[in-house]
Amino acid sequence: MAAKKVLVVGGTGVTGPFVVNGLIHRGHHVTIFHSGRHEVEFDEPVEHIHGDAHFPETIAAALGNREFDVTFALYGRLRYVADHMAGRTGQFISSGGVFYRGWSRRDAAVRGEDDVVYSTLAMPANEDHPLASESAASFLRKAVATEQHVRELHDRGAFSLSHFRLPRIYGPRALAGVEWAIIRRLIDKRRRIILPDGGMIAETRAYAANAAHMMLLALDHPREAAGQVFNAADERTTTMREWVMTIAAALGVRDVDLVSVPYQLAFPSFPYARDPFVAGHRMLDISKAKRLLAYQDLVPFEEAIARTVAWYRDHPPDPGGEIERQLGDPFDYGAEDALLDRMDELARSIAAIPRQAYSFVHPYRHPKAPEPAVPH
Incomplete structure (x- = not known):
């Protein structure tokens, strides 16, 4: 591939460094446009433009x-970045959030902050699934309108668009990275981890390097990617239980007790289990990217979690600092212990209820061997 002049809006956040280094390794000339508040050391020097x-x-x-x-x-207000680059770039590769109907709590009517909304999202949701409705919160309406605006610019010939819908991103420098909620508890010797509904809720996530890899494939396959919208996520969708146990394994912790609490009551888990505030599976179909872009995970799930854990061990957030405030986790262990005590009491009281023991009955009759013939 001939060297190209590539602008990366962002570049120092979560997915940006992986995109920039991927471009460097492909031999392209890279310019990054970012605020300048955070600098990252790339594999080779690149041009920096600082601005808003x-x-x-x-x-x-x-x-x-x-x-x-x-x-x-990858950063800033997508609508305005797209408007400025219309007619000034041949290919426009953008990323945004997931705004499918039923994905977010903001797309449903709720009575209060602690109300639990159970999702009606299709499983898994593909790119043709309906987006947030007009009745959704203004943030969702604006996000959906922005994506549509950028797609219209493609239709008018302003550039060749490939847009990627990203779910929860994890990895180094992730904003409000929920992995820290589990990592800190385990480092603090907490061994009973509260999980809503047994932690059997499945969620599709995206490791930053994998998401960047998929977006770079749009550069490698411009014809197949032209005018397309893709779900960008890891190939493997995991339950919350798998996620917690994989984090624990990366820390070398083996004696974890996962405590199931009904979703409505599992308030200590809300910072790491409720995003985006909907109970139920949140699964994305990435078969389109696999088909058109030949996507495969660059980093397997276990290795991605191990790298994330290692990064947090080397860069632990300050207790009560900005990162933990973004996460919204008070790490209120006193309240957690009180809830666990109540759950233990409830379990004992339920176990004491007189009842008939359940015995499994096979739904089909078992065949019986024929009686042996009696000789005459």
């Missing part, structure tokens, strides 16, 4: 009339 990618005026001031062969829009 959230407003038309600041984007224009930073980029001017510069043109690029390819633009990766």
Whole structure:
């Protein structure tokens, strides 16, 4: 592939460094446009443009009339970045959230902050699943409208678009990374971890390096990716139980007791189990990316979790600091212990209820061997 001039809007966040290094290794000339508040050491030096990618005026001031062969829009306000790059880039590769109807609590009517919404999301949801309705919260309506706007720019010939819908991202530098909620508890010698509904809820996640790899494949396969929207996630969807136990294994912790609590009552788990505030499976179908882009995970799930755990051990957030405030986890172990005590009391009282023992009955009659013939 001939070297191209590539603009990466962002580049120092969660997926950005993997995208930038992937471009470097492909031999492209990379420019990153970011705020400058966070710097990352890449595999080779790249050009930096510092500015604000959230407003038309600041984007224009930073980029001017510069043109690029390819633009990766990973940060800022997607609508305004797309508008500025219309006619100034050949290929536009963007990322956004998952806004399928039933995916988010904001797409359902709730009475209070602690109400649990049980999802009606199709399993797994593919790219043709309906998006959030007009009755959804304004954030969702704006997000859906922005994605539609960018797709319309493609239809008008402003650039060749490939858009990626990303679920919860994990890995180094993840914003409000929920893995830390489990890692810190285990480091703090907490061995009883509260899981809603037994932790049997399945959720599709995306390791940052895997998400970046899929987006880079759109650059490698521009014809197949043109005008397409893709779900971007790991190939493997795991339950919450698998997720917690894999984190524990990466820490070398073997004596974990996963305590099942009804979802409505499992308030200590909300910071790591309720995002995005909907109970029920949240599963994405990535077969389209596998078919058109030949996608396969770059990093398997167990290795991705191990790398994430290692990064947090080397960069532990400050207790009560900005990262934990973003996570919204108070790590209120006193309240957790009180809930666990009540659950133990409830289990004992239920066990004492007089009842007839259950005995499994096979639904089919077992065949009997014929009686041996009696000789005459």
